[in-house]
Amino acid sequence: MQTAEIIPGAEPLSFEGSTRGALVLHGFTGNPSSVRILADAFVAEGWSVEMPRLPGHGTTIEDMMDTRFEHWAAEAESAYQRLAERCDEVVVVGLSMGGSLTLWLGMEHPEIAALVCINAAIVIDPAMKQMVDDMLGVGETVAPGIGSDIAKEGVAETAYADTPLPPLQSLFEASIAARPRLKDITCPVLLLTSENDHVVAPTDSDVIAAEVSGPVERELYPLSYHVITMDHEAELVVARTLEFAEKVTAA
Numbered sequence: 209m210q211t212a213e214i215i216p217g218a219e220p221l222s223f224e225g226s227t228r229g230a231l232v233l234h235g236f237t238g239n240p241s242s243v244r245i246l247a248d249a250f251v252a253e254g255w256s257v258e259m260p261r262l263p264g265h266g267t268t269i270e271d272m273m274d275t276r277f278e279h280w281a282a283e284a285e286s287a288y289q290r291l292a293e294r295c296d297e298v299v300v301v302g303l304s305m306g307g308s309l310t311l312w313l314g315m316e317h318p319e320i321a322a323l324v325c326i327n328a329a330i331v332i333d334p335a336m337k338q339m340v341d342d343m344l345g346v347g348e349t350v351a352p353g354i355g356s357d358i359a360k361e362g363v364a365e366t367a368y369a370d371t372p373l374p375p376l377q378s379l380f381e382a383s384i385a386a387r388p389r390l391k392d393i394t395c396p397v398l399l400l401t402s403e404n405d406h407v408v409a410p411t412d413s414d415v416i417a418a419e420v421s422g423p424v425e426r427e428l429y430p431l432s433y434h435v436i437t438m439d440h441e442a443e444l445v446v447a448r449t450l451e452f453a454e455k456v457t458a459a
Contacts, residue, residue, distance in 0.1 A: 215366050217241035218266030221259040222290070223251045228457050229295030231288050231313075232259040235304030235435075236379060237355055237368040239266030243303050243437050249446045250453075256295050258287040264375065269368045273349065275375055277382035284309045288317065297321040299453045303437055304329060304408060305379060311416070312386055314393040322396040322456040324449050327434055329408045330387055331415055332380045340377055349373050357406045357434035365435050390419035398452045399426045400436070400445055407434040425452065 218239035230250040247259040263279040264272030302310035307328025314323045355367025401413040432439035
């Protein structure tokens with residue numbers, strides 16, 4: 209339940225364009241502002257676009273505390289269905305947890321044209337999971353925030369200052385359950401990975417590349433941190449995403 213105003217810039221976007229559709233998904237504790245550059249680029253090319261604000265995000269951390277992976281997945285599914293109803297082909301693009309949701313949609317919908325995963329999370333460190341479980345066990349509900357991992361000076365993400373632990377625990381559990389299903393992804397996948405990511409290990413992209421069944425293309429970026437869509441190589445990421453999306457839907 210939303211109890212606070214939406215952070216300026218965190219508004220969702222829905223655009224009626226051509227019969228090619230792009231679903232753009234933001235990350236954990238972030239909001240649409242961090243991936244708006246991608247959504248706007250698809251709009252400029254005339255694509256139909258959905259960029260939802262995932263439940264609990266883009267307002268206050270209190271709004272997020274009672275949300276779980278199933279709520280974010282349900283919103284992603286709803287946005288996908290809105291595109292699928294009016295588009296012949298849909299490409300899904302996601303950053304971080306948005307990349308995890310992108311993979312989940314690829315598992316659920318083999319008809320999706322392609323996936324673009326930007327610093328997507330899929331591997332959960334058992335020690336990190338145990339630490340979160342232990343903190344919850346003694347009644348703690350927040351930890352220091354993970355937002356604004358950006359190398360570019362003067363740029364900050366409007367992510368929450370703290371990390372809500374019950375939602376994080378649900379993300380961990382969903383990722384653990386999803387990994388064995390990576391083989392169910394048969395569509396083309398583009399993996400865009402920051403070499404200096406302090407939130408999601410770059411090796412997560414190695415796992416995705418090795419375990420999905422569809423064809424994989426990869427790009428590595430040396431200058432940017434986790435939120436690459438707001439960092440030094442943002443324009444390169446946008447250009448590569450559009451190039452890939454155009455190619456896989458060209459037929």
